[in-house]
Amino acid sequence: MTMMTVEQIEHFLDEVFPQRMGKIESVGDDMHANMRLAINNTHLRPGSRVSGPTMMGLADVCLYVAILAQIGPVAMAVTTDLNCHFLRAAPGDRDMIAKAKVIKLGRRLAVGEVQLFCADDDRPVAHITATYALPESELAITR
Amino acid sequence: MTMMTVEQIEHFLDEVFPQRMGKIESVGDDMHANMRLAINNTHLRPGSRVSGPTMMGLADVCLYVAILAQIGPVAMAVTTDLNCHFLRAAPGDRDMIAKAKVIKLGRRLAVGEVQLFCADDDRPVAHITATYALPESELAITR
Amino acid sequence: MTMMTVEQIEHFLDEVFPQRMGKIESVGDDMHANMRLAINNTHLRPGSRVSGPTMMGLADVCLYVAILAQIGPVAMAVTTDLNCHFLRAAPGDRDMIAKAKVIKLGRRLAVGEVQLFCADDDRPVAHITATYALPESELAITR
Amino acid sequence: MTMMTVEQIEHFLDEVFPQRMGKIESVGDDMHANMRLAINNTHLRPGSRVSGPTMMGLADVCLYVAILAQIGPVAMAVTTDLNCHFLRAAPGDRDMIAKAKVIKLGRRLAVGEVQLFCADDDRPVAHITATYALPESELAITR
Numbered sequence: 001m002t003m004m005t006v007e008q009i010e011h012f013l014d015e016v017f018p019q020r021m022g023k024i025e026s027v028g029d030d031m032h033a034n035m036r037l038a039i040n041n042t043h044l045r046p047g048s049r050v051s052g053p054t055m056m057g058l059a060d061v062c063l064y065v066a067i068l069a070q071i072g073p074v075a076m077a078v079t080t081d082l083n084c085h086f087l088r089a090a091p092g093d094r095d096m097i098a099k100a101k102v103i104k105l106g107r108r109l110a111v112g113e114v115q116l117f118c119a120d121d122d123r124p125v126a127h128i129t130a131t132y133a134l135p136e137s138e139l140a141i142t143r
Numbered sequence: 144m145t146m147m148t149v150e151q152i153e154h155f156l157d158e159v160f161p162q163r164m165g166k167i168e169s170v171g172d173d174m175h176a177n178m179r180l181a182i183n184n185t186h187l188r189p190g191s192r193v194s195g196p197t198m199m200g201l202a203d204v205c206l207y208v209a210i211l212a213q214i215g216p217v218a219m220a221v222t223t224d225l226n227c228h229f230l231r232a233a234p235g236d237r238d239m240i241a242k243a244k245v246i247k248l249g250r251r252l253a254v255g256e257v258q259l260f261c262a263d264d265d266r267p268v269a270h271i272t273a274t275y276a277l278p279e280s281e282l283a284i285t286r
Numbered sequence: 287m288t289m290m291t292v293e294q295i296e297h298f299l300d301e302v303f304p305q306r307m308g309k310i311e312s313v314g315d316d317m318h319a320n321m322r323l324a325i326n327n328t329h330l331r332p333g334s335r336v337s338g339p340t341m342m343g344l345a346d347v348c349l350y351v352a353i354l355a356q357i358g359p360v361a362m363a364v365t366t367d368l369n370c371h372f373l374r375a376a377p378g379d380r381d382m383i384a385k386a387k388v389i390k391l392g393r394r395l396a397v398g399e400v401q402l403f404c405a406d407d408d409r410p411v412a413h414i415t416a417t418y419a420l421p422e423s424e425l426a427i428t429r
Numbered sequence: 430m431t432m433m434t435v436e437q438i439e440h441f442l443d444e445v446f447p448q449r450m451g452k453i454e455s456v457g458d459d460m461h462a463n464m465r466l467a468i469n470n471t472h473l474r475p476g477s478r479v480s481g482p483t484m485m486g487l488a489d490v491c492l493y494v495a496i497l498a499q500i501g502p503v504a505m506a507v508t509t510d511l512n513c514h515f516l517r518a519a520p521g522d523r524d525m526i527a528k529a530k531v532i533k534l535g536r537r538l539a540v541g542e543v544q545l546f547c548a549d550d551d552r553p554v555a556h557i558t559a560t561y562a563l564p565e566s567e568l569a570i571t572r
Contacts, residue, residue: 133537
């Protein structure tokens with residue numbers, strides 16, 4: 001069982017991170033989180049494609065959600081590094097889907113990977129790996 | 144002499160990439176570009192700090208500008224990978240400064256690094272390296 | 287069907303890259319390659335753990351093998367970037383297993399990811415993503 | 430003044446990490462370390478160029494040396510991520526020079542960048558950024 005449900009995480013993020021992109025679709029015991037982003041004009045780059053920063057921003061929050069689901073409401077977990085490989089152009093007329101998975105949940109660091117897709121296309125458009133630093137005092141409480 | 148001036152690049156980006164962040168401060172023969180971003184609420188994450196996607200987006204466009212200054216107006220140069228190390232929290236009440244430098248300008252790929260700073264603080268808040276794929280047909284024209 | 291079998295790839299690498307690490311266990315239509323490395327003292331770092339460069343070297347060659355299996359004998363494909371997240375200490379008394387998969391095979395660039403394991407342990411010890419630049423003239427022949 | 434001299438670091442590494450590559454040329458208060466590696470046949474890849482794993486291994490140890498110079502003899506500092514962009518082919522008939530610099534030295538994490546050169550050529554052949562996790566108990570002693 002995860003520490004937080006989708007609804008609890010959305011509620012928590014509404015308070016601490018209202019600027020975030022996308023809606024959570026699922027989280028799970030396998031340390032995954034899936035999100036969906038409705039693409040609008042602010043998300044585009046030249047050529048009417050989804051911009052790189054949009055993709056990295058969605059991946060970043062999706063991995064954060066996957067971690068929150070495991071460790072509970074920790075506002076101050078922070079990304080320490082993020083690596084993104086852009087694989088294919090992502091047309092701007094479809095929702096973007098993020099599938100994050102925590103691949104290591106340590107005491108001080110969590111590492112995960114995220115695949116991004118355009119809705120209804122199973123070829124990934126980007127692959128992201130990132131590390132989050134976890135605040136130790138809060139962890140002492142939550143874990 | 145660069146292929147484009149600051150004014151020419153801003154004009155070109157106004158047409159092809161109006162969604163971008165920040166203003167160009169300088170470009171130069173040493174393959175650098177400096178930009179400045181006025182931070183507002185949309186750029187923040189929990190804790191009133193500048194968000195990671197804001198930083199990565201500013202770095203991405205700043206390196207693109209540094210490349211444009213060298214090769215001329217190429218709308219479809221695309222980022223193929225981006226790596227970001229976040230070094231320090233960036234308070235949300237100051238402008239963010241990006242300093243990009245192209246470290247390899249090849250026929251097909253350009254690689255550069257970007258340092259981000261808060262205005263009036265010389266400690267970098269993030270360090271980014273990224274690769275851009277350059278369209279060959281356009282290069283045939285521009286170089 | 288792959289362009290080269292395990293035996294053909296080992297034979298090719300014996301000629302062009304005798305310094306490489308590890309033995310190929312399998313390649314496949316799904317663009318994967320698996321390799322195994324017998325760890326000896328030269329592969330260790332302080333604490334009798336497998337060193338980071340050993341892991342990155344094995345991952346690099348394993349992804350190269352996965353690409354060769356798809357495109358045929360291309361000696362001069364070169365890594366353009368490699369990102370590695372180290373997840374867990376890898377004890378030096380077991381073989382290391384690499385599982386590579388090409389996630390994008392383009393005309394000029396191939397991107398893949400690699401997971402590394404210690405034999406008989408299903409928790410990954412490192413996660414690598416990397417890009418290879420493919421020589422166009424050779425590709426014109428082989429594809 | 431650094432916590433350790435070049436000689437002290439070499440002596441320490443002889444004990445805990447005899448497998449490392451290269452010789453230290455300098456360390457300094459500005460948190461830099463420079464190293465030099467005499468290239469031999471074991472360091473090469475197809476085309477008689479210096480191999481990627483050789484470059485990443487040299488960069489990794491050079492950044493480790495830069496950190497040791499600042500915090501003293503900490504055997505168990507471990508790399509948590511490493512990102513490498515390969516910029517130019519490095520001919521195998523020259524020494525390789527590594528120039529590392531710590532860009533953030535925190536309580537738990539240190540981040541640095543490394544540039545690699547061939548001797549007598551001022552164009553970088555690779556650019557590396559990496560993070561080291563610092564053991565907290567040892568830090569309590571050393572800092």
